[in-house]
Amino acid sequence: IVLAAETYLALGWTRAKALRAHAVDPRAARLDDSVWPDRIRAINNNVKNQFEVPVMFYALAIILWQLGAAGALAQTLAWLFVASRVVHTLIHTGRNNVPWRFAAFIFGLLMVLGLAVLVLIAAFRG
Numbered sequence: 001i002v003l004a005a006e007t008y009l010a011l012g013w014t015r016a017k018a019l020r021a022h023a024v025d026p027r028a029a030r031l032d033d034s035v036w037p038d039r040i041r042a043i044n045n046n047v048k049n050q051f052e053v054p055v056m057f058y059a060l061a062i063i064l065w066q067l068g069a070a071g072a073l074a075q076t077l078a079w080l081f082v083a084s085r086v087v088h089t090l091i092h093t094g095r096n097n098v099p100w101r102f103a104a105f106i107f108g109l110l111m112v113l114g115l116a117v118l119v120l121i122a123a124f125r126g
Contacts, residue, residue: 003085004050010093011043039093046092050085053105053112057081060115069122077114084108 018024018037028035033044061078064070088104091097 003089004047007043007047007050007089007093011040011047014040014043042096043093046089049088049092053109054085057112057115060112060119063119064115064122067119067122069118074115074118077111081108081111084111
């Protein structure tokens with residue numbers, strides 16, 4: 001949540017800076033994100049990413065906690081997922097190297113899939 005909030009702040013800051021510098025037509029920007037400079041579009045895309053796989057992570061973390069199955073392995077997977085999101089954001093809002101960004105995304109997705117497996121195991125052990 002902190003990462004998403006920080007990314008929203010960065011988006012607002014860079015958009016305001018671009019508007020002050022007259023780098024974008026505010027009327028065009030109301031309905032078309034493609035008119036923003038590339039850096040702002042990358043940050044905006046990253047904001048959107050914060051509400052995709054991370055939402056599954058939040059749900060799985062809550063389910064594991066409710067099942068009493070948030071042990072050491074689940075916590076390790078969770079922290080590795082958080083680290084992958086930080087790395088993904090740094091890449092996405094920085095040099096935006098797509099292969100590196102994809103690798104960070106896949107690593108995080110694998111951590112979420114690991115959490116899903118733990119949920120299934122805990123649910124069937126019941």
